[in-house]
Amino acid sequence: MKTKLLYAGLFALIVTALGFNPAAAADFSVTITNSTHGVYFTPLLITAHADTIHLFELGQPASTEIQAMAEGGDITGLATAVGGADDDTVDNPAAGLLGPGASVTASLNTDTTGNPVLSLVAMILPTNDGFVGLDSLVIPQTPGTYTYLLNAYDAGTEANDEQLVGGAGGVPGTPGMPADPGGLAGSSGTGVTASEENSTVHIHRGTLGDTDPTGGASDLDSTVHRWLNPVAKLVIDVQ
Amino acid sequence: MKGNRSICFNIILVLSTMLVLTACGSDSETPSGSNPTSASYRVTLTNITHSQPLSPMAVVLHGDTYSAWEVGTSASPALEVLAEDGSPVDLIQAADTVPQVLATGTGTGLLLPGTTESVDLIVSTADRVNLTVVTMLVNTNDAFGGLNGQSLDQLAVGQSAIFMAPAYDAGTEANSESAATIPGPAAGGEGFNVVRDDMDFVRIHPGVISDQDGLTGSALSGDHRWDNPVFKLVVTRTS
Numbered sequence: 001m002k003t004k005l006l007y008a009g010l011f012a013l014i015v016t017a018l019g020f021n022p023a024a025a026a027d028f029s030v031t032i033t034n035s036t037h038g039v040y041f042t043p044l045l046i047t048a049h050a051d052t053i054h055l056f057e058l059g060q061p062a063s064t065e066i067q068a069m070a071e072g073g074d075i076t077g078l079a080t081a082v083g084g085a086d087d088d089t090v091d092n093p094a095a096g097l098l099g100p101g102a103s104v105t106a107s108l109n110t111d112t113t114g115n116p117v118l119s120l121v122a123m124i125l126p127t128n129d130g131f132v133g134l135d136s137l138v139i140p141q142t143p144g145t146y147t148y149l150l151n152a153y154d155a156g157t158e159a160n161d162e163q164l165v166g167g168a169g170g171v172p173g174t175p176g177m178p179a180d181p182g183g184l185a186g187s188s189g190t191g192v193t194a195s196e197e198n199s200t201v202h203i204h205r206g207t208l209g210d211t212d213p214t215g216g217a218s219d220l221d222s223t224v225h226r227w228l229n230p231v232a233k234l235v236i237d238v239q
Numbered sequence: 240m241k242g243n244r245s246i247c248f249n250i251i252l253v254l255s256t257m258l259v260l261t262a263c264g265s266d267s268e269t270p271s272g273s274n275p276t277s278a279s280y281r282v283t284l285t286n287i288t289h290s291q292p293l294s295p296m297a298v299v300l301h302g303d304t305y306s307a308w309e310v311g312t313s314a315s316p317a318l319e320v321l322a323e324d325g326s327p328v329d330l331i332q333a334a335d336t337v338p339q340v341l342a343t344g345t346g347t348g349l350l351l352p353g354t355t356e357s358v359d360l361i362v363s364t365a366d367r368v369n370l371t372v373v374t375m376l377v378n379t380n381d382a383f384g385g386l387n388g389q390s391l392d393q394l395a396v397g398q399s400a401i402f403m404a405p406a407y408d409a410g411t412e413a414n415s416e417s418a419a420t421i422p423g424p425a426a427g428g429e430g431f432n433v434v435r436d437d438m439d440f441v442r443i444h445p446g447v448i449s450d451q452d453g454l455t456g457s458a459l460s461g462d463h464r465w466d467n468p469v470f471k472l473v474v475t476r477t478s
Contacts, residue, residue, distance in 0.1 A: 033310050033311050034311070035443045037442050038445070101442055102311060103311055149405075222448050222452070222453065222454065223448065226446060227443065227445050227446075228467050229466075229467060230467070231443065233310055
């Protein structure tokens with residue numbers, strides 16, 4: 001029964017997708033704004049791709065490429081997986097970090113690729129394995145300006161201990177957070193947790209933090225490093 | 240680490256993602272159809288927070304270029320007053336001087352959690368009408384709930400649309416949560432203060448911490464926390 005429903009749903013979705021997206025060719029710009037209070041985005045990967053693939057999926061284990069991005073900000077694996085930077089893939093448009101309140105714009109064109117959907121990822125720093133994400137948005141075809149609000153995800157690959165450990169924390173599988181670009185994190189936290197209860201990609205529960213810069217459970221500051229969704233605003237301007 | 244499911248086949252989530260994004264995003268496509276000489280709208284706001292009374296809402300119907308705020312940029316003085324003190328007067332007065340503004344209105348008083356109020360507005364065109372609604376979460380330093388420039392062009396006479404709005408941080412007052420700085424009934428402290436002692440840009444509010452979660456000196460309890468969205472709007476085009 002479940003299988004039947006699944007396939008029925010699949011069929012309906014394919015038809016709907018075609019209906020939404022007859023040409024799949026677009027010349028558009030993407031502007032992303034970090035709308036958080038005090039956390040940073042590491043280099044962004046913004047890519048149009050076939051609707052048969054996903055960079056990440058809710059409820060599914062993260063790929064090793066997503067893990068590398070979410071724990072250490074490394075997007076090289078993901079960029080390679082989608083064929084590298086080209087007309088409809090932009091790698092690191094901000095040339096580094098995108099801070100709270102900052103924006104960056106990138107131009108994409110799917111005229112030659114026909115890729116119908118858009119995805120975006122970047123690590124949220126400082127976190128253990130949090131990232132801002134967009135999974136397979138159907139790219140609008142009609143000229144105009146479209147606004148979307150993006151959520152923070154947890155890759156589910158590392159315990160959110162909220163301990164700042166330096167660069168090694170960015171290596172996949174190594175506990176701890178690699179850096180705090182704002183320089184407002186503390187030290188000597190005993191660790192918020194040592195385990196990851198959900199090993200699939202899920203909505204990030206947010207950081208806990210505390211108000212003790214030299215102790216407590218977390219090295220994060222609850223007045224600086226917390227956020228609520230949405231963490232980013234995405235504006236697509238179709239020419 | 241958790242298996243190598245890099246880029247896998249699954250179309251089911253393509254559309255579910257899109258629906259979610261559509262539900263929390265907005266678009267402002269070029270309008271089509273007739274160009275009537277007037278239109279009326281009823282804007283009905285419900286406070287959906289747990290325990291944050293909302294200040295009298297400021298409602299602005301406007302063309303494409305007016306913007307009451309922008310994430311990542313400094314709040315206007317009028318928005319600062321609304322976000323710190325709850326008074327919509329300055330924001331409405333400022334809007335009324337802008338040629339792009341078509342109509343303005345305000346709520347009548349504090350809107351308690353779980354309650355609803357409507358404001359009716361009439362404009363001389365139904366072409367390129369955008370809606371902005373702003374209200375302070377009064378048991379905060381400078382948090383406001385806001386809908387920013389939502390296009391109403393697709394709304395035909397008799398139709399309604401529902402929009403959910405997040406809470407922003409005006410960035411004009413530090414989130415000390417102290418009794419002296421929060422004007423709402425939880426504290427009875429100061430409202431507007433011209434000093435800007437926070438990072439001076441608008442962002443999504445990170446939420447309040449409260450004394451129950453370790454912020455020494457906070458006049459707030461866990462009851463005053465929220466998650467987004469903070470208000471629901473039903474907009475009906477009545478003529």
